[in-house]
Amino acid sequence: MEGRKILNKPFLRHGLEYIAELVRVIVISLAIILPIRYFLVQPFYVKGASMEPNFYDREYLIIDELSYRFREPKRGEIIVFRYPLDPAQFFIKRVVGLPGETVVVEDGNIMIKNFEYAKILKLDEPYLSTSTPTIGSKDVKLGTNEYYVLGDNRASSLDSRYFGPVTRDYIIGRAWLRGWPIDRIARFVVPVYGIDQDDSGS
Numbered sequence: 001m002e003g004r005k006i007l008n009k010p011f012l013r014h015g016l017e018y019i020a021e022l023v024r025v026i027v028i029s030l031a032i033i034l035p036i037r038y039f040l041v042q043p044f045y046v047k048g049a050s051m052e053p054n055f056y057d058r059e060y061l062i063i064d065e066l067s068y069r070f071r072e073p074k075r076g077e078i079i080v081f082r083y084p085l086d087p088a089q090f091f092i093k094r095v096v097g098l099p100g101e102t103v104v105v106e107d108g109n110i111m112i113k114n115f116e117y118a119k120i121l122k123l124d125e126p127y128l129s130t131s132t133p134t135i136g137s138k139d140v141k142l143g144t145n146e147y148y149v150l151g152d153n154r155a156s157s158l159d160s161r162y163f164g165p166v167t168r169d170y171i172i173g174r175a176w177l178r179g180w181p182i183d184r185i186a187r188f189v190v191p192v193y194g195i196d197q198d199d200s201g202s
Contacts, residue, residue, distance in 0.1 A: 043062060043063070044060075044062075044080055045058060045061075046058060046061065046092060049153055050093070050156055051094075051157075052129075055078070055152070059178060059184070061176075061177065062177040062178075062179055063174065063176065064174050067173070068171060068173060072168070073174065074190055075098055075193060076190045076192075077175075078092060078093070078094050078095075078174060078175035079092070079149065080173055080174075081166050081170045083163070084163050084164065084166060093151050093157070093159050093160075094150055095147050095148070095149055096110055096150050097112065097142055097149075099142055099146055099168075100142060100143075100144060101142050102120070102141045103140045104120055104138065105136050105139075105161060109134060110122070111123065124193060126191065129152075132154050132155045132156075134154040135155060136161045140160070142165055143167075146165035146167055147165060147168070147171070148165050174188075
């Protein structure tokens, strides 16, 4: 009887109702947030200087994981992928070579040859700093599921020049939005190179 009287006290009843409502809100929130976090977008912190001057150390990015479930990565997109030599690490680089193409690194330039062109075409990259040419000499034929990726800071980037192409299954998603710092919040736009019919700039 004494225990029943305690349970009937208004403050205790309201307290239990509050806890039940709180649990309900948490469950609903998790049901909404978890699918978004694990299947649609995820946060990513830039580490190091390999993507300067376009992305700086400790900038906070939102990675779109959904788009690549319906289409393939495009040239010029910034992607997050598993480091081929240590899949536990995540890298961020720019796609410059697509499956089936031949990528030539020579005299500080990137040149592309694919089935549409009889000759090798130089890739115009206005997003690069003029003080950081593409060092190295490479001639790589990509497989049907391989992508050639480079950092924008070519003089200080561990990329496909050193560890080779990245396979499709290692690609997590594309950089969609810079969320921090506040004065640099922006959606990323894909550059138009003029050699790809499907380059859309979005």
